[in-house]
Amino acid sequence: MPKLHRENGLLPMFAELHAEERGDRLGVEVTFAIDPSIEKLAAAFYMDGSDSMRQAGNYGRGGGLFGFNFGKQRNPVQDAMHIMVPYMTQKDADGVCRVAYWATGKQGKDLEVIGELNAEVAATFEFRGPETFGGGTYLLPAVRDFVAYIQELRQKSDVRAAIAAIVTDGQLHDFDDLIAYTQELARAIMNNDFPRTNIVLVGVGSEIDEEQLEQLEEATPAEYTGRDIWCHAEAATVDDLPELVAHLLDANIPAFWGGALLKDEQGKIIQAWEDLVPAVIEFELSATARSFTLQVGSERYTQSLEGLGEH
Template sequence: MGHEKPVEPFSDLHFEDGKVRAVLLHDPTVEGLDMAIYMDASGSMKDEYDYKQESRSFLEWLRGAPQKQASNQVEPQVQWMLEYLATKDRNGLLRVAYWACGASGKDVEVIGELKGTDVKSYKFPGAQRLGNYTNMTPALKDYVKYLKEQVPQGARRGCAVIVTDGKLHDPDEVKAFSAEVAKEIRAGRLPRLNFVLVGVGDNIDEEQLEDIAHAEFPGVGHLWCHRIAQEITQVAELVAVLVDENMTVAAGGTIYDDKGKILKSYEGRLPAVLEFDVPEGTESFTLEVNGQRYTQPLPDEDHHDEDEDEEDHH
């Protein structure tokens, strides 16, 4: 017999000398993932939201090229994030909102549930009222409320991306609310969720972000991860990396052989490439994640005529 075809969620399978190398096609831990993007709309972001008319070069003017469309720095980043994150979302729709709006900086302006496929038609000019303060707790509350409403529709997991360019005015409230969220997750009243926090520019208080992100909660682990981008133009790429890294943090995963014996356990992180040994004569293995089981038949061993020298090292 030749190779067994990989079954979903595996995209590639290699089996030799009792060693299995299985590559995940997509992350089975994020089934039912509901994503959202919250963009800082405090006054300090004014320049980034301003539409600037890009002027035509002399040559373009001579050729009669049309005037370039005005754009701002935020728009392409949100469009890029939306397009990418929608591929991970359970229905391809993301809640997108501005936060830190209004005089108190406590208002949240929801733009809507946006499709990843229509990104070029969306404009992101900033909130109607840019805020005077950077209060993040209202954005977290908005997302948690939204996620609870999505559970009956199939949401099993949550991830909110939050972008800020300044020092938070409510770090203690953020920490207190995070502890509440962790309690709700532990009690089964909320699906497991993550907050991905990206700070932009030089006015970020990195210590403050680290303090929030490093908190660990019993039975839940970390809720937050964070990074700093020097420029707004680096945000989308950073977010993609963070989401990829952190959305693998599910309730771990366990690999069993065909007799039900545990071969390997992943505590909190399921890597994209799973490597483990199987006993001789094993015909399949099963990956269990979040109560879901995926059984992958093993091909006949990829035998080589020449016995490859086993290097004697640990």
């Protein structure tokens, strides 16, 4: 895939630009150059610690004859978290990510907090799973913990945005309470009592409730301005999580706020953002396109594609 380098005219506001021929179209992926310390974003990650995750062998336990396992088993959750958590630390202003298991304890209403990990620690941390795998799947305690964590950070530093990634493998048992709390959180954000927030929820496996995930995306009140609080995606297996979570984070982490317009050479609007402009944007142009323009307010930034060579 052709890449435009800085010496070939890549604008300073962009970190990377890749292009790919698609017949008579040119697919373009642009990554903004972001300084997390300037964006003041805080990140957290919550992994499902319910017993169904253990039974499925996602922690390298369970699933054996009569519940016993023979020999050392691979821990898919640990392998995935060794990729996902360090990736999230890159987005955090302090270079750390709060990590916890949720849906733990006898009823699945508890959390086991690991702590705030930096990239180096997270890459080798032993994510063996919670001490007590949960008997239910209650998500609200994790969301409350996330909110409390952000509020605690705000007492010590400026937090302008917050993002959490949450993994689940089943039906949420406190769905109605979660909907109500989402509306409370939205009001707090609109009143400037809480920073702008995005929660990425990824369902993994065949037992997830797709309807719940879709309804949760729609739980943000209609009067809320900006991107909805929740977004979701589905993964077939735990091994699929790193790539999927990275994509969702890039789509929901801000490059900047305030909206923007993306236009082709003829001035036609290709994409428009009312508020959050994501860290990674993808779009298509004509295969013969020589440039595109990003308009932010009254400012226009035109990126030449000549450095890509022949399309």
